[in-house]
Amino acid sequence: MNSTATTNSPGRPRATGRYAIYARKSQESEDRQVQSIDDQVRLCREMARERGHQVVRVIEEARSAKAQGTRPGYRELIGLIERGEADGVLAWHPDRLARNAVDGGWVLDLLDRGRIKGLSFVSYTFEDTPEGKFMLGMIFSQSKYYVDKLAKDVRRGLDSKRDKGQYPHRAPEGYLNNVVDKTIEADPERFPLLRQAVELVLQRVLLPSQVLAKLNGQWGYRTRRTKRSKGGPLSRTSFYDLLSSPFYYGECREKGRVYPGAHPPLISREEFEEIQRILGRPEKPKAQKHAFALTGLIRCGRCGSMITATISKGHVYYHCTNRRGDCTKAGVRAEVLEGQVRERLARLAVPAFLEPLLLGMVERFFAETYGRGRQVEESRHRALEEAQRQMQGLVSMRLRELLTDAEYLEQKQRLQEQIDGLRREIDAAEHVMEQALETAENVIHYAAWAGRAFAEGGPEERRQIAGLLGSRFVLTEGNLLLEPNPYLAPFAQDHAELAGFKPPESGPGSAKRTDAEAPVPLGCPSGTAFKLGGLIARYEEYFPPLPFGPTLPGLS
Numbered sequence: 001m002n003s004t005a006t007t008n009s010p011g012r013p014r015a016t017g018r019y020a021i022y023a024r025k026s027q028e029s030e031d032r033q034v035q036s037i038d039d040q041v042r043l044c045r046e047m048a049r050e051r052g053h054q055v056v057r058v059i060e061e062a063r064s065a066k067a068q069g070t071r072p073g074y075r076e077l078i079g080l081i082e083r084g085e086a087d088g089v090l091a092w093h094p095d096r097l098a099r100n101a102v103d104g105g106w107v108l109d110l111l112d113r114g115r116i117k118g119l120s121f122v123s124y125t126f127e128d129t130p131e132g133k134f135m136l137g138m139i140f141s142q143s144k145y146y147v148d149k150l151a152k153d154v155r156r157g158l159d160s161k162r163d164k165g166q167y168p169h170r171a172p173e174g175y176l177n178n179v180v181d182k183t184i185e186a187d188p189e190r191f192p193l194l195r196q197a198v199e200l201v202l203q204r205v206l207l208p209s210q211v212l213a214k215l216n217g218q219w220g221y222r223t224r225r226t227k228r229s230k231g232g233p234l235s236r237t238s239f240y241d242l243l244s245s246p247f248y249y250g251e252c253r254e255k256g257r258v259y260p261g262a263h264p265p266l267i268s269r270e271e272f273e274e275i276q277r278i279l280g281r282p283e284k285p286k287a288q289k290h291a292f293a294l295t296g297l298i299r300c301g302r303c304g305s306m307i308t309a310t311i312s313k314g315h316v317y318y319h320c321t322n323r324r325g326d327c328t329k330a331g332v333r334a335e336v337l338e339g340q341v342r343e344r345l346a347r348l349a350v351p352a353f354l355e356p357l358l359l360g361m362v363e364r365f366f367a368e369t370y371g372r373g374r375q376v377e378e379s380r381h382r383a384l385e386e387a388q389r390q391m392q393g394l395v396s397m398r399l400r401e402l403l404t405d406a407e408y409l410e411q412k413q414r415l416q417e418q419i420d421g422l423r424r425e426i427d428a429a430e431h432v433m434e435q436a437l438e439t440a441e442n443v444i445h446y447a448a449w450a451g452r453a454f455a456e457g458g459p460e461e462r463r464q465i466a467g468l469l470g471s472r473f474v475l476t477e478g479n480l481l482l483e484p485n486p487y488l489a490p491f492a493q494d495h496a497e498l499a500g501f502k503p504p505e506s507g508p509g510s511a512k513r514t515d516a517e518a519p520v521p522l523g524c525p526s527g528t529a530f531k532l533g534g535l536i537a538r539y540e541e542y543f544p545p546l547p548f549g550p551t552l553p554g555l556s
Helices: 037-051 072-082 101-112 130-163 191-203 208-216 236-244 269-279 334-346 352-371 374-399 405-456 459-467 486-493 495-499 523-539
Strands: 002-004 018-024 054-061 088-091 118-121 175-178 183-186 251-254 257-260 298-300 307-312 315-320 470-476 479-484
Touching (some): 018 072, 037 054, 037 088, 054 072, 191 236, 191 269, 315 334, 334 405, 334 459, 352 405, 352 523, 374 405, 405 523, 486 495, 486 523
Parallel strands (some): 018 088, 088 118, 298 470
Antiparallel strands (some): 175 183, 251 257, 307 315, 470 479
8 A cells, every 4th residue: 555645736727625546456356457556546647637636645555445444545545534634535436445335335424524525536427416426326336236246256156166076276286277178187297206106105115205205306296387486396295285185086175065076086085095094194083072272382391292181080181192102191280281371471461451551652662763764754755756757757758759669668667666666665664663553552462461361261262372472382390381472571571560550549539649649650661661662673573463352251
C-alpha cells in the first residue's frame, strides 16, 4: 500500500475541493482486465486537472476487496474523509472502492452524512441525488454478486473435476499437468526413476535414506523447473512425503473428502501399506484419546528424545519416549511439571491494570524512535514523485520523437527500477511501526493474562502459552529448563517493582492526592516499557498473539 501527499502546481485551474485518489488492483482473476494502478492514478490526475480538484493524497494498494476490513489503504481513505482532511474521492470505477456490503455501506453512509462532498469516477458518472446513490448501491451490490458468483463457479468447477477423478491442483512429483485436457499424467522422465526407487524400498535391501541418495546420486534425479524453483535433487522431505501420500496409489484426499483419482498410480494399495510398515507408520494411526498440555514441546535432557505423557493409576505422567532404547522412563507428575510452568509465568506477571499504561509508554517510545526517520521518509516520497514526473516526461519526449526507441527503453528501465526501489523502501518503513506496536501489544497482554489463561485454559491453550515462554525446552532430573524468550526479560527483571504497584484509588477525596501520595509511581513501568521497546526495535521479530480471547472468562 502506497500513500503520497500532493499539492497543486502553479498554472492549474483553481481548486474546487480537496480530493483523495484511490487506486487498487488485486492479483486475482476478478481484476485481470482492470487498468494498472499507475494508469488508474494517471487518469484520475487528469480528471482532477480538468475539473480543478486539489489532490491531497494518492493511495495505492494491491489487495482484494471481496472481504471487508482487509485493506489498510481503504481504511486510510475512510479516515481522511472522517477527519475532514479530504472532501472527495477520485477512483477509476466504484468497484475499486468496494466489492462487499460493509465497505460499500461506508461510502453510502459518508455520502448521507455529507462527509463526502464529491465522488468522481473515470469510467462511471455519479450524481449525488437519491437516484444516483441508489444506482451506486446497485453497482456495489453487483460487484459483490460478481465476486460471490465467481467463487461459486470456481468451487463448482473444482467439484466437477473431483467427480471425474481429476486432481485440481499442481501435479505432485513424478507427474505433469496436461494443459490440453486438464488432466494429470505420468512424467515420462521422472516417473520410471521413482518407480525403481519405490521397488528398492520394498525390497528392504537399503534404508529409505540410502535409496534417496542413490536416486539423486547414481541415477541423477532432478526435480522439474518451475517459476519458483530452479530444479534440483529430490529433498528428503519430498521423498518421504511421496512414500506416505495416498495420491501415489490412486486416491485423492482433500478437505476430508476421499475420491479415486484418474491418474496412473505409481504403486498399488498393498505396496503402500507395506511401505508404511517399513517406515514405522501404520496407515491408520490410533486416535489419541487424551490431550496433554506439554507434549510436543519438551525434549529429554539425557538422550534428546521427545517427552510424551501417559495416564497411570488416575495420574498423568510426563516421561521420555526412549526412542534410542537406552534412557530411563522415570515419569514426572503433570502437577509438578505444569507447576514449574506456572512459577515461570508468575515471575513475569504484571497487574492487569498496568496493561494500558505500559502499552501507552511503549507507543510513545516507538513514536520517538521511529519519528526521527520522518525526514528520510519525506525525502523518499519527494524522490518518488520526482521519478514519476520524469517518467511522464519521458513518454512525452518519445511521442515528440526527441528520443530514439533505444534511448527511451534504457531511460524507462532505469526510472522504473528507481520507482520500484523507492516504493519498496516506503512500504517497509510504513510497516515497521505497525508491526512493532502489534508485537508490544501481544507481549504486554501475555505478561498481564498468561498466568490466568494457563490455569483456566484447555490443553491446547496451555501448550501454546507455555511455548511462548521460550525455546529449547529440556526436562532433566525432573526440572524444566528452557531458553527464555527475550521479549519477556524486562518483566522478569522488574517483577518485584511491577508486582508491588497498586491501582489508583477512586472515591471521595481521591482527586486531592498529591503526586507524592499517588499510589501508582511511574518510574518502573517507564523503565520496563523502554526495555521492551528497545528489544523489539533491536530484534525486529514478531511475537504472535495469545491463543486465548473472550472464550475464557474475564479475558475479553
